[in-house]
Amino acid sequence: MFERFAEVYIPTEGTNLKPLSEVPYLDNIDRVLAFFDAPTLDEVHTGLKLFDYGSIIIGLHFARFANLDPEDRLEYIRKWDNGGETQRLIVGLIKKLVALGYWQDVEAARRVGYQGPVSDEAKILSLGNAPMPVAVASASESP
Amino acid sequence: MTEPSLNTVPPLPVLRVQQPADIPDRGLKLEADAVVIGSGAGGAVAAYELSRSGAKVIVVEAGPYVKSEQFTERLIESFETMYEEGGNQISKSADLLVLQGACVGGSTVVNAAVCFRAPDKVLESWGENHGLDNLSPEAMTPYFERVEKNLHIHPNGPHEINLNGRLIAEGAKKVGIPSGPVSRNIKHCALTGHCMAGCKTDRKQSMLVTYLPWASELGATILSGTRAESFEVSNGRITQVNAIATDANGTSKPVEVKAGLVIVAAGAVQTPLLFQKNAIGNSSGLIGHHFACHPSTNMIAEHKDDIYWWRGATVTTYAGNIEDPKKGSYLLEAGVPGPMVTTVTSEGGIGREYTDFMQNSKKFLALATLIHDHNVGRVYLEDGRKRIDYDLDDRDFPSLQEAFRASAKICFAAGAERVFLPTTRRTVIESADQIDSVVNSLENGRQRYKLTSFHPQGTMRMGKDPKTSVVGPDGRMHDLDNVYVVDASLFPTTLLVNPQETVYAMASYLSDRMLARG
Numbered sequence: 001m002f003e004r005f006a007e008v009y010i011p012t013e014g015t016n017l018k019p020l021s022e023v024p025y026l027d028n029i030d031r032v033l034a035f036f037d038a039p040t041l042d043e044v045h046t047g048l049k050l051f052d053y054g055s056i057i058i059g060l061h062f063a064r065f066a067n068l069d070p071e072d073r074l075e076y077i078r079k080w081d082n083g084g085e086t087q088r089l090i091v092g093l094i095k096k097l098v099a100l101g102y103w104q105d106v107e108a109a110r111r112v113g114y115q116g117p118v119s120d121e122a123k124i125l126s127l128g129n130a131p132m133p134v135a136v137a138s139a140s141e142s143p
Numbered sequence: 144m145t146e147p148s149l150n151t152v153p154p155l156p157v158l159r160v161q162q163p164a165d166i167p168d169r170g171l172k173l174e175a176d177a178v179v180i181g182s183g184a185g186g187a188v189a190a191y192e193l194s195r196s197g198a199k200v201i202v203v204e205a206g207p208y209v210k211s212e213q214f215t216e217r218l219i220e221s222f223e224t225m226y227e228e229g230g231n232q233i234s235k236s237a238d239l240l241v242l243q244g245a246c247v248g249g250s251t252v253v254n255a256a257v258c259f260r261a262p263d264k265v266l267e268s269w270g271e272n273h274g275l276d277n278l279s280p281e282a283m284t285p286y287f288e289r290v291e292k293n294l295h296i297h298p299n300g301p302h303e304i305n306l307n308g309r310l311i312a313e314g315a316k317k318v319g320i321p322s323g324p325v326s327r328n329i330k331h332c333a334l335t336g337h338c339m340a341g342c343k344t345d346r347k348q349s350m351l352v353t354y355l356p357w358a359s360e361l362g363a364t365i366l367s368g369t370r371a372e373s374f375e376v377s378n379g380r381i382t383q384v385n386a387i388a389t390d391a392n393g394t395s396k397p398v399e400v401k402a403g404l405v406i407v408a409a410g411a412v413q414t415p416l417l418f419q420k421n422a423i424g425n426s427s428g429l430i431g432h433h434f435a436c437h438p439s440t441n442m443i444a445e446h447k448d449d450i451y452w453w454r455g456a457t458v459t460t461y462a463g464n465i466e467d468p469k470k471g472s473y474l475l476e477a478g479v480p481g482p483m484v485t486t487v488t489s490e491g492g493i494g495r496e497y498t499d500f501m502q503n504s505k506k507f508l509a510l511a512t513l514i515h516d517h518n519v520g521r522v523y524l525e526d527g528r529k530r531i532d533y534d535l536d537d538r539d540f541p542s543l544q545e546a547f548r549a550s551a552k553i554c555f556a557a558g559a560e561r562v563f564l565p566t567t568r569r570t571v572i573e574s575a576d577q578i579d580s581v582v583n584s585l586e587n588g589r590q591r592y593k594l595t596s597f598h599p600q601g602t603m604r605m606g607k608d609p610k611t612s613v614v615g616p617d618g619r620m621h622d623l624d625n626v627y628v629v630d631a632s633l634f635p636t637t638l639l640v641n642p643q644e645t646v647y648a649m650a651s652y653l654s655d656r657m658l659a660r661g
Contacts, residue, residue, distance in 0.1 A: 008493065008494055009493050009494065009497060010497060010498060011494055011495065011498060012498065015498045015502060016502055017498055017501065017502065028219075031223070032219075032229070032231070034229075035222075035223065035228060035229025035230070035231050036228075036231055037228070037528075039528060040231075074493060074494055077493055078493070081493075081567070081568045081569075082568060085588070085589050085590050088567050088568075088590035088591070089237055089238075089589075089590045092567050092590060093237070095493075096487045099483075099486040099487055100219065100483065100486075100487060103482050103483040103486050104217070104218075104219040104483055106217065109481060109482050109483065112482055112501060112502060112504040112505060113449075113451060113504065113505040114453055114481045114482050114504070115453075115454070116216070116217075116481075117215060117216035117217060117337075118216065118335050118337075119216060119333065119335055119337070119343045119344050120343075124333045124335070124343075124344045125344060126211065126212070126343070126344045126345045127330060127331065127344060127345045127346055127352075128155065128345055128352070129155055129156050129157070129158060129345070129352045129353070129356040130156075130295075130330070130348060130352055130353045130356075130357075131153075131155060131156070132153050132156055132357050132360065133292070133293050133357070
């Protein structure tokens with residue numbers, strides 16, 4: 001479902017963006033989901049199922065979201081964007097997960113001009129810990 | 144005071160942290176004069192101030208010890224290792240993301256280093272409405288000065304203000320909104336823009352490189368990965384804190400700390416939960432109430448030129464009337480971390496609209512907004528599960544709209560060609576003359592705006608009256624004689640400005656009150 005969503009949400013073909021197929025966004029989404037606690041994860045799974053199968057009930061299609069053609073998928077996402085509170089919550093979460101999965105890729109971000117990690121490459125030195133405040137140093141060394 | 148001669152300069156302080164792997168399986172039984180729960184802005188300052196008075200101090204921190212050399216400058220990895228719930232802490236309605244640090248040094252390690260003093264008008268209102276005359280601007284000024292000196296807090300210099308910040312300042316001037324350089328706790332900033340992933344080169348003067356190593360050098364014991372769970376209570380005093388240290392293998396080790404003084408600084412979400420879980424200190428019934436959070440959004444505007452807004456200091460310039468919340472209840476700050484944050488906090492649309500939006504990233508002006516919200520939320524446990532109830536109040540929605548209006552005016556005055564509102568559905572303002580009509584058409588409601596809180600506050604309200612507050616004017620809990628709270632949960636109202644400097648100053652002030660009491 002995430003794959004079908006990402007294909008129409010971030011259509012990289014014909015753009016300067018890093019091709020979606022070269023970004024491990026599904027693995028990245030799994031990593032993000034791994035930090036959700038069990039009850040939240042259950043709620044997320046319920047929401048994802050509602051979205052995927054809602055195309056049959058809400059969208060009046062005869063297939064799950066994942067099996068719709070690209071134009072119908074886009075139209076379905078727009079319907080949820082403009083839907084009720086729960087629909088906006090679910091589609092917002094999916095967009096967030098897919099975007100996080102894609103844009104956390106350093107090379108993908110560099111394609112739009114973002115430098116990414118830089119301190120090691122630029123050999124910027126650490127300043128280390130700050131010295132103790134002078135007034136305290138004086139006081140602590142008083143007899 | 145005379146300057147010390149060279150031979151009085153002490154050795155550079157070293158931060159020594161006892162991690163769970165260092166603790167034997169049988170656990171630890173410790174005794175101290177004071178135990179501090181939490182090592183962020185409040186806890187670290189209190190630990191140092193008490194240590195320098197000669198007290199034996201033990202700090203228990205639930206989060207891990209992540210050394211700056213381990214920072215990767217990849218925000219997603221910092222979320223995983225140094226933020227509460229991996230950066231996924233949300234309100235019950237999932238309408239608000241609440242970002243907090245969860246590591247040795249707390250949020251100070253992962254914030255944007257922005258420092259403001261609490262506005263005088265806010266401190267005065269605490270005196271008028273909550274009996275906190277002791278926190279007058281005159282009384283607090285020496286404490287602000289102390290932490291500003293210790294943490295190298297100073298306004299950004301011209302070289303630290305990037306093109307985004309300069310254009311925002313110029314735009315603000317054109318439309319008559321006060322603005323200026325943001326002050327930061329930073330020394331020789333390397334301008335990498337990675338503050339929120341942790342400062343890898345230790346330029347940000349977070350607790351990790353200042354108050355904690357100073358406390359450590361003075362003898363404080365700092366335990367990481369050690370979560371305070373319960374208390375032993377006798378005659379209205381906490382006599383022992385029971386904690387659990389959990390190592391990488393998942394082995395839990397009991398840590399018991401007996402101390403005469405208990406200082407709680409676990410943050411405005413965790414501090415109230417600790418007392419609720421133990422069902423103590425809550426005769427007012429108000430622990431966890433009055434949650435507020437400076438709900439924030441990111442405004443994006445497309446400029447004709449390349450801006451590269453992410454280059455340089457994370458936050459550069461502010462705009463807004465920050466002297467008096469009655470005259471303006473929003474604050475705008477130029478700067479937002481890179482494209483990953485932009486894409487989840489703004490709305491570029493879907494499909495080609497979205498890819499066009501992101502391909503133009505380098506042309507964006509970027510502004511973070513925050514508002515002076517009412518204390519309408521609540522933090523509590525529900526079937527053992529942490530819950531944060533928060534909905535943007537109808538009284539606060541006009542402030543959000545005003546923040547949007549002001550941001551859009553500034554951006555258009557700065558040369559923007561269109562402005563993207565932080566709504567959950569793509570909303571674009573194409574010209575300055577559309578600002579009012581678009582913003583006025585917005586409605587309050589859940590899942591309509593992309594709201595994030597970086598500043599949870601207010602859940603252990605400070606005040607003179609034990610019936611309407613949890614903590615007294617000296618930071619001591621009304622119900623527990625030897626327990627002090629020194630984090631942002633104390634604030635009876637929100638500040639309107641970033642709270643870290645006020646937490647540092649309050650913790651310094653309250654430490655003096657503890658020492659004066661003996």
